[in-house]
Amino acid sequence: MIETIRDETGTQCTLGYVLEIGHEDGGARCILDVTGAHVNRHDVLHGGIAATLLDNAMGATSSLTADATGRTPFLTISMATQFLAPAYAGKRVTATGRVTGGGRSLLFLVSELVDEDGRLIASATGVFKKVQMPKGGDA
Amino acid sequence: MIETIRDETGTQCTLGYVLEIGHEDGGARCILDVTGAHVNRHDVLHGGIAATLLDNAMGATSSLTADATGRTPFLTISMATQFLAPAYAGKRVTATGRVTGGGRSLLFLVSELVDEDGRLIASATGVFKKVQMPKGGDA
Amino acid sequence: MIETIRDETGTQCTLGYVLEIGHEDGGARCILDVTGAHVNRHDVLHGGIAATLLDNAMGATSSLTADATGRTPFLTISMATQFLAPAYAGKRVTATGRVTGGGRSLLFLVSELVDEDGRLIASATGVFKKVQMPKGGDA
Amino acid sequence: MIETIRDETGTQCTLGYVLEIGHEDGGARCILDVTGAHVNRHDVLHGGIAATLLDNAMGATSSLTADATGRTPFLTISMATQFLAPAYAGKRVTATGRVTGGGRSLLFLVSELVDEDGRLIASATGVFKKVQMPKGGDA
Numbered sequence: 228m229i230e231t232i233r234d235e236t237g238t239q240c241t242l243g244y245v246l247e248i249g250h251e252d253g254g255a256r257c258i259l260d261v262t263g264a265h266v267n268r269h270d271v272l273h274g275g276i277a278a279t280l281l282d283n284a285m286g287a288t289s290s291l292t293a294d295a296t297g298r299t300p301f302l303t304i305s306m307a308t309q310f311l312a313p314a315y316a317g318k319r320v321t322a323t324g325r326v327t328g329g330g331r332s333l334l335f336l337v338s339e340l341v342d343e344d345g346r347l348i349a350s351a352t353g354v355f356k357k358v359q360m361p362k363g364g365d366a
Numbered sequence: 367m368i369e370t371i372r373d374e375t376g377t378q379c380t381l382g383y384v385l386e387i388g389h390e391d392g393g394a395r396c397i398l399d400v401t402g403a404h405v406n407r408h409d410v411l412h413g414g415i416a417a418t419l420l421d422n423a424m425g426a427t428s429s430l431t432a433d434a435t436g437r438t439p440f441l442t443i444s445m446a447t448q449f450l451a452p453a454y455a456g457k458r459v460t461a462t463g464r465v466t467g468g469g470r471s472l473l474f475l476v477s478e479l480v481d482e483d484g485r486l487i488a489s490a491t492g493v494f495k496k497v498q499m500p501k502g503g504d505a
Numbered sequence: 506m507i508e509t510i511r512d513e514t515g516t517q518c519t520l521g522y523v524l525e526i527g528h529e530d531g532g533a534r535c536i537l538d539v540t541g542a543h544v545n546r547h548d549v550l551h552g553g554i555a556a557t558l559l560d561n562a563m564g565a566t567s568s569l570t571a572d573a574t575g576r577t578p579f580l581t582i583s584m585a586t587q588f589l590a591p592a593y594a595g596k597r598v599t600a601t602g603r604v605t606g607g608g609r610s611l612l613f614l615v616s617e618l619v620d621e622d623g624r625l626i627a628s629a630t631g632v633f634k635k636v637q638m639p640k641g642g643d644a
Numbered sequence: 645m646i647e648t649i650r651d652e653t654g655t656q657c658t659l660g661y662v663l664e665i666g667h668e669d670g671g672a673r674c675i676l677d678v679t680g681a682h683v684n685r686h687d688v689l690h691g692g693i694a695a696t697l698l699d700n701a702m703g704a705t706s707s708l709t710a711d712a713t714g715r716t717p718f719l720t721i722s723m724a725t726q727f728l729a730p731a732y733a734g735k736r737v738t739a740t741g742r743v744t745g746g747g748r749s750l751l752f753l754v755s756e757l758v759d760e761d762g763r764l765i766a767s768a769t770g771v772f773k774k775v776q777m778p779k780g781g782d783a
Contacts, residue, residue, distance in 0.1 A: 279414020307585030311606035328589035446724030450745035467728035553696020
């Protein structure tokens with residue numbers, strides 16, 4: 228069952244994206260309706276906001292490997308982003324995360340950001356680390 | 367002479383950072399006073415916003431290689447970001463760009479984001495491409 | 506029809522990999538039989554050699570977008586690599602490239618390196634640039 | 645006191661680079677005399693070998709944070725490389741690593757590869773992980 232997470236963090240409230248969890252493929256979605264509030268000097272979606280959506284999709288997908296709430300905290304360690312095409316105000320864009328590997332504490336992920344016409348806007352790979360809670364041990 | 371660019375783009379208005387150009391080292395600065403509007407699930411500066419600041423600093427530094435206005439349009443082609451330490455609400459963080467190489471159309475840059483205590487928060491490398499414009503024009 | 510390229514460059518002769526072109530999916534393969542000559546301190550495939558295979562697969566895949574020989578020169582501009590699992594001496598590993606976007610002069614690619622058991626060893630994304638021949642123009 | 649490590653691994657023997665440790669800045673050097681055995685289709689140093697040198701310099705620099713032998717095992721988790729300029733056969737190239745951050749198990753590093761004329765050939769950032777070993781041991 229798909230669940231939507233809204234207004235969870237300051238950044239989410241500021242930018243207005245939503246997170247979707249519960250998809251069968253295990254990949255969290257981070258969805259934004261692009262407006263003039265998200266554009267850069269070229270009047271297209273700012274690369275930094277594209278990176279934010281890709282990062283959120285990978286982070287929530289990481290969390291879903293730990294439990295179904297999609298909220299178990301993971302930290303972004305590193306992220307490599309490619310900017311393939313512009314996204315325009317008035318379009319909805321969706322980032323979807325996917326785990327490609329990893330182990331006990333580190334996960335490797337990829338994410339793709341596509342617009343509502345299916346065009347690939349940006350993609351990313353990332354390394355995420357599970358936040359160790361007080362009683363957990365960690366290497 | 368240092369010039370400050372404010373509220374130039376939708377993203378800049380939404381996030382509230384400022385751009386500084388005119389520093390002697392040729393590196394544009396992108397400065398943000400971190401507030402609760404910029405935090406993630408861990409209540410620290412969102413990695414995507416850190417990436418936005420690093421991207422802006424590198425993009426404006428690229429522009430400064432073309433002319434002193436810091437506004438000649440360059441596109442971000444790819445960017446690799448490392449997240450080293452958390453930045454907290456209440457702190458000012460500054461990203462500074464630096465050109466490391468490149469040629470006629472592509473530039474290589476690095477950028478570091480530090481907080482007001484000099485702590486390295488995040489760093490990035492990026493490839494930027496000069497936008498070719500038939501008869502001038504501006505983004 | 507699948508064609509195999511051997512001993513084309515000094516690096517290829519030194520490391521002993523082969524390139525395969527002509528696969529229906531358009532992706533060049535770079536194949537290495539891992540031996541003790543390719544291992545690192547951990548006695549597994551050196552990450553730099555993994556990167557070499559991924560780079561070659563993406564470069565040759567780029568070339569295949571220009572003509573069917575797989576030899577049109579493209580330069581690697583940047584590359585981001587993730588190291589997911591060890592590969593052992595005695596195993597054959599294969600890197601396969603895929604174009605994800607790009608235009609006239611720049612291409613975006615991804616590549617995956619898998620061992621003969623289908624295990625994902627490493628993956629990469631890269632930006633490649635077509636080398637402009639004497640009479641070509643370039644942006 | 646500067647110590648030189650030669651022929652330690654299969655890859656080192658195959659490619660012929662040397663590692664230097666003991667420099668005052670804490671950065672390991674990985675040095676290669678480029679020959680025809682290291683070139684690509686453009687008859688310049690292969691990007692994959694450049695990546696190998698950068699990776700080695702960062703890995704050995706990581707090891708030096710643990711002890712002065714430069715041999716404590718660290719794994720490369722991810723690496724982002726930029727290729728700035730060609731390096732030619734007949735030239736000596738040197739990669740130098742530097743730690744930029746990290747904690748108990750993960751380190752962040754940067755590395756630059758320069759030729760004997762001081763030209764920046766390639767640079768990289770990387771995430772490295774200390775190998776946890778039950779009772780000591782060595783790789």
